[in-house]
Amino acid sequence: MSDDSATKSLTAFTDATNPKGITTTVNIVKLRVKDLPPPNVTINGVRNETISLVEFKTKGELIINSFDDDPNIKYQLVKYQFMIRKKNGELVGPIDGSQAIFNNQESVRTAISKAESGDRVYITDIIATDRGGNHIQVGLVSAILE
Numbered sequence: 001m002s003d004d005s006a007t008k009s010l011t012a013f014t015d016a017t018n019p020k021g022i023t024t025t026v027n028i029v030k031l032r033v034k035d036l037p038p039p040n041v042t043i044n045g046v047r048n049e050t051i052s053l054v055e056f057k058t059k060g061e062l063i064i065n066s067f068d069d070d071p072n073i074k075y076q077l078v079k080y081q082f083m084i085r086k087k088n089g090e091l092v093g094p095i096d097g098s099q100a101i102f103n104n105q106e107s108v109r110t111a112i113s114k115a116e117s118g119d120r121v122y123i124t125d126i127i128a129t130d131r132g133g134n135h136i137q138v139g140l141v142s143a144i145l146e
Helices: 053-059 106-113
Strands: 007-017 023-034 040-043 049-051 062-065 076-085 091-097 120-129 135-145
Touching: 040 120, 040 135, 049 053, 053 106, 053 135, 062 076, 062 120, 076 106, 091 106, 091 120
Parallel strands: 049 135
Antiparallel strands: 007 023, 040 062, 076 091, 076 120, 120 135
16 A cells, blocks of 8 residues: 555554453554545436436435445445536526536426536536444536437
8 A cells, every 4th residue: 555645553452361361462453544536426327428317306415435345335425515507507506506416406306407418517516424433525417418
């Protein structure tokens, strides 16, 4: 493993206690642990591709999964910025979002109602937390509505 900011050192000790109650360290192991890569983020399973306008308007959802779809690694969405660039260049947003299902948040739902085929949706500044409560900057995702 290379030395970088995502690598941390850990020392593990193995102790043994004999019948007389005396404890001795019998092994010391130095480990190097790397942080997990950032999670994958998609809109209805789509990342930087096209998505059905009807599907997006009725059940659009921001999905955050571990980089390898490990079911034991869970992320909780904290916030994001939602924008639509209309095909004529007009920008709808940015809107602060915090609900993974877009229709659960009125301001995002209102913006989505203005979306048309050919528009591009951008979800940026996505922040999530892992099971340990650590905040993770996830990045951005976009999709063209068709």
